[in-house]
Amino acid sequence: MGVNSLPLVFLTSLFTGAVTSVQAAYQFTDLLSMRYLGSAVSKAVIIELGPVLTALVVTGRVGAAIAAEIGTMRVTEQIDALETMALNPVEYLVVPRFIGGLIMLPVLTIFANLIAILGGLGVAVSFLNITSHTFLTSVRSFFEMTDLWAGLTKSFAFGAIIAIVGCYQGFNTSGGAEGVGRSTTKAVVVASVMILISDYILASLIFGTS
Amino acid sequence: MIEIHRLHKKFGKNQVLKGVNLTIPGGDTVVVIGRSGCGKSVLLKHIIGLIKPDAGEILIEGQDVVNLNGDDLYAVRRKFGMLFQGAALFDSMTVAENVGLGLKEHAKITDKKIREIVEEKLKMVGLSGVGHLKPAELSGGMKKRVGLARAIAMDPEFILYDEPTTGLDPIMADAINDLIIDLKEKLKITSIAVTHDMVSAYKIADRIAMLYEGEIIFSGTPVETKKTENPIVRQFIEGRETGPIKAI
Numbered sequence: 001m002g003v004n005s006l007p008l009v010f011l012t013s014l015f016t017g018a019v020t021s022v023q024a025a026y027q028f029t030d031l032l033s034m035r036y037l038g039s040a041v042s043k044a045v046i047i048e049l050g051p052v053l054t055a056l057v058v059t060g061r062v063g064a065a066i067a068a069e070i071g072t073m074r075v076t077e078q079i080d081a082l083e084t085m086a087l088n089p090v091e092y093l094v095v096p097r098f099i100g101g102l103i104m105l106p107v108l109t110i111f112a113n114l115i116a117i118l119g120g121l122g123v124a125v126s127f128l129n130i131t132s133h134t135f136l137t138s139v140r141s142f143f144e145m146t147d148l149w150a151g152l153t154k155s156f157a158f159g160a161i162i163a164i165v166g167c168y169q170g171f172n173t174s175g176g177a178e179g180v181g182r183s184t185t186k187a188v189v190v191a192s193v194m195i196l197i198s199d200y201i202l203a204s205l206i207f208g209t210s
Numbered sequence: 211m212i213e214i215h216r217l218h219k220k221f222g223k224n225q226v227l228k229g230v231n232l233t234i235p236g237g238d239t240v241v242v243i244g245r246s247g248c249g250k251s252v253l254l255k256h257i258i259g260l261i262k263p264d265a266g267e268i269l270i271e272g273q274d275v276v277n278l279n280g281d282d283l284y285a286v287r288r289k290f291g292m293l294f295q296g297a298a299l300f301d302s303m304t305v306a307e308n309v310g311l312g313l314k315e316h317a318k319i320t321d322k323k324i325r326e327i328v329e330e331k332l333k334m335v336g337l338s339g340v341g342h343l344k345p346a347e348l349s350g351g352m353k354k355r356v357g358l359a360r361a362i363a364m365d366p367e368f369i370l371y372d373e374p375t376t377g378l379d380p381i382m383a384d385a386i387n388d389l390i391i392d393l394k395e396k397l398k399i400t401s402i403a404v405t406h407d408m409v410s411a412y413k414i415a416d417r418i419a420m421l422y423e424g425e426i427i428f429s430g431t432p433v434e435t436k437k438t439e440n441p442i443v444r445q446f447i448e449g450r451e452t453g454p455i456k457a458i
Contacts, residue, residue: 086284
């Protein structure tokens with residue numbers, strides 16, 4: 001679930017960090033000193049972009065794979081076979097994926113955060129005439145542990161959503177190969193929407209702005 | 211012995227089973243014949259609790275299993291083996307892991323003993339030495355035989371066969387039929403097979419029952435089946451398009 005997602009998460013976060021740096025610098029122009037660019041990038045990444053974009057990328061890759069695999073098992077009677085062998089399919093198929101989602105998404109998010117900040121740093125140093133020392137000092141000065149916990153709390157929730165939605169859609173597959181395709185699409189769409197809605201709810205709860 | 215009394219099942223507006231009555235004496239093989247989509251597989255899945263009926267009872271050795279859930283249902287299922295139409299082998303596992311899964315999860319025996327039993331069961335179905343292969347590397351007939359080895363791995367008292375010969379060439383189908391007969395004779399297993407393959411039905415059955423429009427309309431030995439005057443059964447076993455059963 002996690003290791004194979006690393007290249008995609010790496011690519012997504014690198015460019016997310018880079019574009020955040022470009023956009024923040026554009027908005028700072030004539031308003032704020034570029035000394036604050038590092039903190040703007042890191043806060044945006046750690047609180048919001050890292051957890052959400054990682055979750056969306058993993059949904060497209062892993063959530064879809066879970067739905068397709070379990071959906072195929074459903075239409076080829078492999079889940080019935082588990083049942084007839086007196087094995088509980090939920091214990092056998094859902095629990096490991098759920099635990100995998102809970103553990104791997106926060107780990108991937110931490111990795112994504114680091115890569116995104118490095119992406120932002122790369123753009124700042126290469127194109128915005130900001131030294132790495134200035135950028136990293138800004139990151140360090142405004143870093144708050146609460147931000148990291150907030151992001152990781154979200155990623156726990158997103159990991160659970162991806163696994164549960166993928167498994168649910170897979171288990172409820174019917175109608176052969178076409179049904180598997182339908183379940184896979186539904187798993188990605190439903191999980192993505194749930195991630196965005198729960199992101200708002202969690203942010204409101206954690207930062208108390210509701 | 212398995213007894214099915216007044217079994218009803220409806221999917222949406224489609225009443226699939228309309229009061230099925232069927233008795234399978236211990237040690238016998240009963241073959242349920244009927245057209246595709248008439249509810250044969252649905253009937254089979256009721257027996258093992260994969261589908262719950264709307265009404266009726268299913269007695270396994272006198273115990274009604276219809277309302278069983280959780281561990282009680284799993285305890286009953288451990289007495290069964292099932293061969294699925296498409297074999298339903300677990301793609302992610304090797305042949306040996308497929309056959310040994312039930313033993314690994316339920317039997318308190320060493321891995322070495324599991325490997326021995328797996329090899330013994332694979333040998334019984336004529337597939338020694340393929341334990342390391344994945345299901346994707348097997349032919350249709352080999353998959354069925356591995357499915358059969360998996361079904362008998364736990365030495366079940368009952369085996370359910372869902373279309374055991376469908377999709378196989380006649381020679382492989384005959385080999386599967388011989389295996390089913392062998393298992394019955396060697397292990398004294400009570401079996402129910404659903405099929406529309408009459409060659410197979412005549413060969414493996416002690417009794418043949420025909421499911422038509424949600425009811426068992428005929429039950430008899432293979433000889434009685436061949437001689438029956440029932441026009442519906444006659445049309446089916448002779449494979450005629452014209453008759454009381456509408457082809458389309």
